Amino acid sequence: MIIIGAGATGMAIATSLTRHSHHSITIFSTDRHTAYSQCGMPFAIGGQIDSLDSLVLREPKTFRDMGIDLRLETRVDSIDIEQKTVTSAGEKYPYDKLVIATGSSPIIPPIPGTSLENVLTLRTLSDAKRIEKALENTSNVVIIGGGSIGAEMAAATSQRNVDTTLINRSTSILSHNLDPDMADIVHEHLSSLGVKVITGYAPGSINGEKEVNSVTIASSEFPADLVILSTGVSPENKLASDAGIDIGETGGIIVDNYLQPSVNGMICKDIYCGGECVEVHDTITGKAMLSQVASTARRMAGIITNNLTSVSTEFGPILNPWVAVIGELQVGTTGITSKKAMENDIKIVTGLATGSTRADYYPGGKQLFIKLIFSEQYLVGAQVVGGEGVKERIDALTLAINKKTTVEELANIETCYAPPVSMLIDPVSFAAKGALKKMSKRRS
Amino acid sequence: MIIIGAGATGMAIATSLTRHSHHSITIFSTDRHTAYSQCGMPFAIGGQIDSLDSLVLREPKTFRDMGIDLRLETRVDSIDIEQKTVTSAGEKYPYDKLVIATGSSPIIPPIPGTSLENVLTLRTLSDAKRIEKALENTSNVVIIGGGSIGAEMAAATSQRNVDTTLINRSTSILSHNLDPDMADIVHEHLSSLGVKVITGYAPGSINGEKEVNSVTIASSEFPADLVILSTGVSPENKLASDAGIDIGETGGIIVDNYLQPSVNGMICKDIYCGGECVEVHDTITGKAMLSQVASTARRMAGIITNNLTSVSTEFGPILNPWVAVIGELQVGTTGITSKKAMENDIKIVTGLATGSTRADYYPGGKQLFIKLIFSEQYLVGAQVVGGEGVKERIDALTLAINKKTTVEELANIETCYAPPVSMLIDPVSFAAKGALKKMSKRRS
Known part of the structure; x- marks a missing residue:
């Protein structure tokens, strides 16, 4: 079988399967690293954890020793559902079962200057290492986006005594997660840590020659040696979409209760999808939504493993409980x-x-x-x-x-x-x- | 109205009623203190809280300023349900409504030597002060009874570097609360704090002339300058029982869902009972039981206050959730x-x-x-x-x-x-x- 994506979902499934059965498993990932805690990255940058390397829970060798064919930094170019193959670097790989766990990728806001040096996102361990390195020579950081990652990163950089500005387009931070009255408590706490929190404004531009040197917000210019873009993520649906798999209004892959996708409404019986690339449903509203928490990804991995090992299990709607530690x-x-x-x-x-x-x-x-x-x-x-x-x-x-x-x-x-x-x-x-x-x- | 007992139940009801209505309230208590945290006493003795006095949440004057006639160190001798009076020190006090919240009192084990000096129980703040004073000259303490209080006190005295022995009749400590496998974890932790934990033995005798000097356990003699008896408590039901109120098999006062007692099965419409003197029921088994946790007492106080202020509320069976902190x-x-x-x-x-x-x-x-x-x-x-x-x-x-x-x-x-x-x-x-x-x- 083939798994596309070596994140929380893909690796949990692969590891469980080696215990349950004798599948031959090939995993493709564009990432350079695997089996590390994305959620831990802000805390390694903040200094609560001694280094980013301690976030790596298992080395690639461990998986290879289990008999898993783990191919890092290897892009899958296409999936052929009819033929049951995936193509990577011009070569075709047949599968009996396929798991799509491509995760999601950062949204880059449509403003000038996002491709300047030291304008970074935080998604992979390599991203975190780039931020860590940039922070060595940073006096001023501007973080764009006051969601979960933005708020955790603002606490982290301020704890490193870097002058930190957090810009949030909505009038209150963490607006997907908290009502304004509750968000205000967090806002005040960030202020008490020395973070300049600016709400109700989107940045106009990121400025600099080669490297970033400032961010313009509401016609004021804020100095910045480092800009972190944390304006959300969107599901990595391109491979699935190109293969004809149905994509929902949220951008996530549409799946049934067994986490199987469809093509024109017809279930693809040998394919499962899990993690952030999948569209889920809200228990209260019944509406389609995306879940970007590792605990959901991990629960999906459990369901897919069960279904691959013929213990049929369903994934229901979710409440998407979320917790963050901000200072x-x-x-x-x-x-x-x-x-x-x-x-x-x-x-x-x-x-x-x-x-x-x-x-x-x-x-x-x-x-x-x-x-x-x-x-x-x-x-x-x-x-x-x-x-x-x-x-x-x-x-x-x-x-x-x-x-x-x-x-x-x-x-x-x-x-x-x-x-x-x-x-x-x-x-x-x-x-x-x-x-x-x-x-x-x-x-x- | 009259409240008998100035513990968690009685004082919570009295305080709430002063906010809700214009009852004239008289409270009788045999205790010298009121409105202190019994649950906090082991932690003041252990040194986590700076003094026993900080457990007093409100001074008697505060209640008297609210218009409550608070009579400490004053015993009620009898209740006359027909006449709607209570008698104290030969004087009769009429009531429109009566609350019986007499709590419970320590069980003294039937062994020789329990009336020697420095053989103490821990129930009231005065008890705690006696233990605190005795500990000043104590090298060896023997605690008899490995329930909640016994285990918390063993941790407390060992933290004060007093040589501590904990004797428990059952083969595992905390046997009302924990299965042996879980109790073993606590047992090991107490041992790691330096407590000698002896299970499966009851003490034969407490020995000494005027003051205690040893405890005999299974024909071995353990030196002791202080013995703490923590072999459980029993409901203070004598006043109620003497007045003809029905007492259950557990020794607790039988009440209906509104927390009203009965005489020969007939509800006493002007009386409510709450706290540890009351018999409750187990959600799972349906059986009568006693609850000795402050949170149950506090919930009962809420129900009684509602029923006295004509918001009819029922008290159901309980799961009696319990937590203790032991070292x-x-x-x-x-x-x-x-x-x-x-x-x-x-x-x-x-x-x-x-x-x-x-x-x-x-x-x-x-x-x-x-x-x-x-x-x-x-x-x-x-x-x-x-x-x-x-x-x-x-x-x-x-x-x-x-x-x-x-x-x-x-x-x-x-x-x-x-x-x-x-x-x-x-x-x-x-x-x-x-x-x-x-x-x-x-x-x-």
Whole structure:
């Protein structure tokens, strides 16, 4: 079998298959490296992890020793679904089963100057190494795009004492993940780290001769020895699309519940697609969407492995729970935001609470900010920002949404307590009580 | 109205009522202090909190300024349900509504020597102060009883460099909360802190002239300047029982869903009971039980406040989620243990996993041990031991049990990921996958 893409999805499938069966596996990847943690890159650049090289979890040799034919820096030029072959460097490779896990690639904003030297994106380990090298001689960095990567990178470069400017086109950062009130907490935290956060503006141009030297934003010029473009990614669908595979409105490959693509609506029975190149569906709205979190990719890899080893498993719609660590803050979200609710004409009631991760008198407690979003009594979204305990609460609230938990149930939720690890009542309960109070007022 | 007991339940109700209505409130308590955190006492003794006094959250004056007639060190001698009065020091006090929140008191084991000096229990702040004072001249402490308080206190005294022996009658510590395999992790941790943990033995006698000087265990004599008895508590039901109120098989006051007691099965309409003196029911087994966690008391206080302010609210059966912090370990449980399943003839399948709280390459990750207990595909119990992230996972798993979550759902659970706060897949999912594998094997 052939796997196109040596990212989280492709490598997880390959590794599992070597344990399960006797497939001969060939993997093609345009990347120079494999089996490294993309999500860890901002933390290696920020200095929390000692080097980018420690993000490499397994060397190519390890995979080759497992009998996997791993071809790095090798582009697949086309897929022939009829013939069941892929072509690379003029040579045809037959497959019995094919996995397309091509991931996604950075969007380059349509402004002048993006091809100047030291205007970089962060996607691959090579990208991260380029940024790392550029930072050695950087006094001023301008990061364009205040999403997950942009915000994590702004924290990272400011921690390296590089003068950091973060520009975000929307009026609040992390606008795909957080409502403005929750994003403001992160914005303030970035400011406290010394990051200049500019919202509501897109850069006009990136300027310089050969190398970048400034960025123009709303007719002001900001000095920059390094510009990081983090204005989102789009699914790498070209190979699939050229082969006739159906592409969705989001740009992701359309797949069925078994993660199999189609050509003109007809399922391609020997092909599976997984990871960021695939179009998924939102549990709450039912709409097509893209997921750009490694945990989704990893879950898809599990499903594809099962289906390749004849344990038929389905991949359902997702809430796409997400967490990021931005400086000292952990920031998470699950389900829909208020903005997404509005776009989808979903009437919501929100509940907010602040709390702490320890009893008041116990030293070291960290603040927690919780926002819950309900529709028709049911939890449909949640956002948590705080110093610790965020990822676990997002996971709990993801389960709560999936299991159709009501506002009353969350208001009266049973939680455990010990002074070094919690308040007597978890703040999630207070947020639900807040929403409940609003609902009662509206009814009366 | 009158409240008997100035613990977590009584004071929460009194405080809420002053906000909600114009009740005149009299509170009687035998305790010298009020509004302090009992759960915090082991940590003040261990030195994590600077002093026992910082556990006092509010001074009596604060309550008196709210208009509450707070009578500390004042015993109620009887309740007359017909007359709607309570008697204290020969005087009768009429009530319109009565709340019984008398809590529970330590069980003194039936062995010689328990009334010697420096043989102490830990229940009230005065108890804690006595222990604190005794520790000033203690070289050797013997703690009898390896439950929650015993284990937390053993960690505390060993952290003060006092030679500490913990004796536990069962063959594994924390046997109400943890299966032996999970308890072993805590046992080892206590040993690593220097605690001598002796399981499977009850002490024969506590020895000394006026003050304790040793404890005899299995014909060996262990030196002791201080003995802490932590062999459990029993509900303070005497006042209620003497007044004719129905007491359950557990020793707790029988209440209906609105937390109202009965006399010969007839509900006492002007009386509510809450906190540890009340008999509750187990969600999984349906059986009567006692809950000795502050979070249950606090939830009951909320229900009673609602019912007193005419917002009718019911208190259902509980999973009694529990967390303790023992040295560097956090230890939690929810639902039933394997032992409780066996006692109730519930067939179970368990799933175990170990994991970490961070990505492998991210410094500072702490180990996590997870045990899930399933019955007929549904989660019915969970135990988590680890360095962090325990309380939140216990809360999530409590919700999972209450919302009837299946092993398949937990195996494929959507969780979020960032290297500084999690593994790519949460270990809860691996524990569920382990159970699922066992189930498939049994079926095939």
